[in-house]
Amino acid sequence: MATMTAAERRERGREAYDAYLAECPSRHVLDRIGDKWVSLLLVALADGPRRYAELGRAVAGVSQKMLTQTLRGLERDGLVSRTVTPSVPARVDYALTPVGRSLVDLIGVIKVWAEGNIAAIEAARTEYDAREQPPA
Amino acid sequence: MATMTAAERRERGREAYDAYLAECPSRHVLDRIGDKWVSLLLVALADGPRRYAELGRAVAGVSQKMLTQTLRGLERDGLVSRTVTPSVPARVDYALTPVGRSLVDLIGVIKVWAEGNIAAIEAARTEYDAREQPPA
DNA sequence: CGGGATCCATGAAGATACTG
DNA sequence: CAGTATCTTCATGGATCCCG
Numbered sequence: 471m472a473t474m475t476a477a478e479r480r481e482r483g484r485e486a487y488d489a490y491l492a493e494c495p496s497r498h499v500l501d502r503i504g505d506k507w508v509s510l511l512l513v514a515l516a517d518g519p520r521r522y523a524e525l526g527r528a529v530a531g532v533s534q535k536m537l538t539q540t541l542r543g544l545e546r547d548g549l550v551s552r553t554v555t556p557s558v559p560a561r562v563d564y565a566l567t568p569v570g571r572s573l574v575d576l577i578g579v580i581k582v583w584a585e586g587n588i589a590a591i592e593a594a595r596t597e598y599d600a601r602e603q604p605p606a
Numbered sequence: 607m608a609t610m611t612a613a614e615r616r617e618r619g620r621e622a623y624d625a626y627l628a629e630c631p632s633r634h635v636l637d638r639i640g641d642k643w644v645s646l647l648l649v650a651l652a653d654g655p656r657r658y659a660e661l662g663r664a665v666a667g668v669s670q671k672m673l674t675q676t677l678r679g680l681e682r683d684g685l686v687s688r689t690v691t692p693s694v695p696a697r698v699d700y701a702l703t704p705v706g707r708s709l710v711d712l713i714g715v716i717k718v719w720a721e722g723n724i725a726a727i728e729a730a731r732t733e734y735d736a737r738e739q740p741p742a
Numbered sequence: 743c744g745g746g747a748t749c750c751a752t753g754a755a756g757a758t759a760c761t762g
Numbered sequence: 763c764a765g766t767a768t769c770t771t772c773a774t775g776g777a778t779c780c781c782g
Contacts, residue, residue, distance in 0.1 A: 572719070
């Protein structure tokens with residue numbers, strides 16, 4: 471059993487950790503905005519309500535599946551609202567909710583930080599790569 | 607060829623998109639902080655320098671591979687510094703760089719937003735789930 | 743102690759086809 | 763128009779073994 475101790479300990483740690491993470495608000499938010507399409511969709515909605523197909527074109531490159539899936543997730547979290555107008559060709563509009571709009575603001579803050587520090591980051595990256603792999 | 611148009615258009619869009627994303631500073635930052643271990647490691651380092659094994663224990667649940675990999679990425683981006691002390695049992699200390707510290711601050715901002723809005727989000731989520739799946 | 747290298751399972755993203 | 767359902771592919775994380 472002694473040889474299992476290390477693995478066991480890690481698993482114990484992971485369990486406790488998962489539980490901890492599950493109730494960590496930051497985690498949820500981080501997971502959301504870390505999603506490739508969430509931020510893009512959110513800023514696409516920043517200008518105003520958009521229809522399903524409009525979002526598909528605005529984000530260009532997203533598959534129907536991911537578009538729907540992401541939208542559903544955002545709707546579930548109360549970040550966007552979904553309004554169905556049962557006309558002949560059904561019409562569905564998506565819009566930011568107040569909370570969603572405030573999240574867009576937060577993304578704006580992140581964007582500002584990113585633009586202010588990207589130069590330093592890329593410089594560090596270039597230097598790092600140059601140091602580790604001098605010749606061919 | 608007419609039947610390929612849709613797929614082609616999407617692929618064209620995706621190519622242009624990837625190029626666009628590649629030079630979008632926000633994307634890099636979002637990808638970084640979206641990483642499960644990055645934020646955890648960063649806050650673990652907020653209190654001061656830590657050794658490799660200390661970080662492993664502090665974050666509890668991370669595998670050696672991810673710990674090393676994440677640390678390397680952060681080092682490459684100039685967010686953490688790596689100091690090797692070639693004593694008998696080698697000693698390696700990791701610490702936040704100024705840029706890294708400022709990123710921790712940004713994470714702090716995100717945390718504040720998260721804690722301020724998690725209630726609304728969870729409420730929306732509960733309501734959504736209740737609406738879509740009333741009985742069993 | 744602090745990793746590097748390798749193999750493998752899993753889950754997410756994408757393409758495709760079909761429906762109300 | 764606005765999805766849903768299914769299949770396949772592929773990247774990511776994790777476990778393990780080994781080395782300086």
